[in-house]
Amino acid sequence: MVLRLIARQRSAVVWAHLRSRHWWDTIVPDFRRSLVMSRTPPIVSVLPTRGLVDEKFKVLVENLPPGRPVTVRSLHRSEDDHYWEAFGFYTSDHRGTVNVSKDQSVGGTYTGKEPMGLLWSMCPVPGSRKGFRLRKSDVCSPMLVNISVHSGHEGFRDQAPLASVLIERWYMAPGVKRIDVRERGLKGTLFLPPGPGPFPGILDLWGGGGGLVEYRSALLASHGFATMSLDYLSCGQPVFTYAETAFNFIKDHPQVVADRVGIVALCIGSLPALYLATDSTVVKPCCTVCISCFAIYPSDRVVAGSFEELTSISGNVPVDENNHEMWKYVGLEIMSGSPKKANTGKLTTPLLLVTGCDDQNAPSVEMAEDITQTMRAAGNDHLLSRLDYPDTGHLIEPPFSPHFRSTKFVTADKRKVMILWGGQTKPHSDAQEDSWKKILSFLQQHLCSSLNAKL
CATH class of the missing domain: 2.60.40.2240 (Acyl-CoA thioester hydrolase/BAAT N-terminal domain)
Known part of the structure; x- marks a missing residue:
């Protein structure tokens, strides 16, 4: 009994000493936490x-x-x-x-x-x-x-x-409506935001890949813009006239504010976009956004509206070390030949240029600088806004879309090639996130501010 009592007293002293050093207060909770974690799955x-x-x-x-x-x-x-x-x-x-x-x-x-x-x-x-x-x-x-x-x-x-x-x-928010458009000879898709409207409108023009590309239009409608994506490369008629018809379709829609319609375009979609903004006597967009702008007419056929030449480039196309075609240099050669250009000196409404400085598919950097000089000489450069992004390629998409430096591409003359688009993944992705915010802000400013004042 005496020995047991002494052992208990010594044990009590040891425990008191350990507690005085905060061992109990630090180790035991961590032990308990680990025990709980071991029993609770991640x-x-x-x-x-x-x-x-x-x-x-x-x-x-x-x-x-x-x-x-x-x-x-x-x-x-x-x-x-x-x-x-x-x-x-x-x-x-x-x-x-x-x-x-x-x-x-x-x-x-x-x-x-x-x-x-x-x-x-x-x-x-x-x-x-x-x-x-x-x-x-x-x-x-x-x-x-x-x-x-x-x-x-x-x-x-x-x-x-x-x-x-x-x-x-x-891409589609709850309540957004998708409507197939097959009127007036058009092939497109109209997306209407939730609610009765009326809404500001946008004509959405993609690039040389052709077809009916809808996801950007759906996303723009999710942000309050009645937006129509348009298949214009396979329309079988003069593209500029076709684009005018599409613009008027949006403008005349009962849920669209007729004098609040703009354009968002990528690559060669900039050609009809800037034609409508400068030379058209039929329509006049309130504002225009051109991403990776290509706005030169290499021949009278293209001016007349035949775009096949732009998507069937063959011959001496430079390639990189991976045999990926770099169409930018074909565009630069066209530019050096004093081609007809979109007459941006005649612009009377705001223009936003979004440019990747490592664009290997189109001479969009040189094109943006040419447009800047033209508008400065004409005295309308106050209408121009530019977003230039280092280490960014051609395919500037909505935010968080994966970056593609090169992909397969089928040209209009059925050649299967690997196209170099350019860009580095991290800076390209940052540019997509930043430019999208500023594109939406630009559209809100020029399509919605005066509309809100009216309402």
Whole structure:
């Protein structure tokens, strides 16, 4: 009994000593926390799980052991059954969490603090065929992306995820209406914002790839603009007249404010866009946005509206070390031949030029400078706004779209080639996010400010 009493007293002294050194207050809670974490599986949450493609999200991983290396991955199956992924390497903090919006990725398809890197750095999974481009065809359905967390930084594709969540990225906001347009000989799609209107209008013109491209129009409608995408390369009639017909269709729509219609154009879509803004005697846009502008007419056939020449370039097209065609230099050769140009000196409404300084598909930098000099000489350069982005390529898309330095392309004369678009992934992606905000601001200023005053 005496020995037991002495042992108990010594034990009490030891415990009192340890508690006086705060051992109990520091180690035990961490032990309890680790014990709880070992019993609670990791979870990954994304807010919002459903949103527009230009809306940021937050990714949070919880219930990890402290200091654990993990990989956060996004995976998307495209409409043509190809898989695209992005991933970042992280280490959980002392609470066992990874916050993608605040924490640094130390490797993967992106590095640093990049809240949206899981989208803009997407690339084909290993083993995929090269040269494909990720674009949404069916804008009435969402882009589905699986966000998952995996243990470690190596071999994560071969293991089951610790946790995952499926998110939806939409081009069409709830309530946006999609309407096929087959009137007046037109082939287009009109997107109307929610509500009765009337709305400001936009004619959306894409580039030399042709076809009916809808996703930018759907997104613009989600921001309050009645927008029509137009297939103008296969119209079978003079393009400028066809564009005038499309512009008048939007202007005459009962849910559109007739004197509040603008144009957004990419690449050779700038040709009909600037024609409507300068030389047309039928229509007059309130403002014009030209992305990666190409506004030169290499022949009378193009002036008359036959655009096949611009998309069937053959002959001595320079190529890079990977045999990717650089059409920019063909455009520069055309420019050096004193071609007919869009007469921007006649502009009477605002123009915004968005230019990638590493555009390898069109001489958009030189074109923007030429337009600037022309407008300055004419005394209307106060109408011009320019956004020039270093290390940015030709395909300046809505925010968080993956960057494509080169992709496959089929020309109008059926040649299958690899086109060099240019740009570096990180600066190109930053340019897409910044330019989209400023494009929307430009359109709001010139299509909505006076409209709001009227209302």
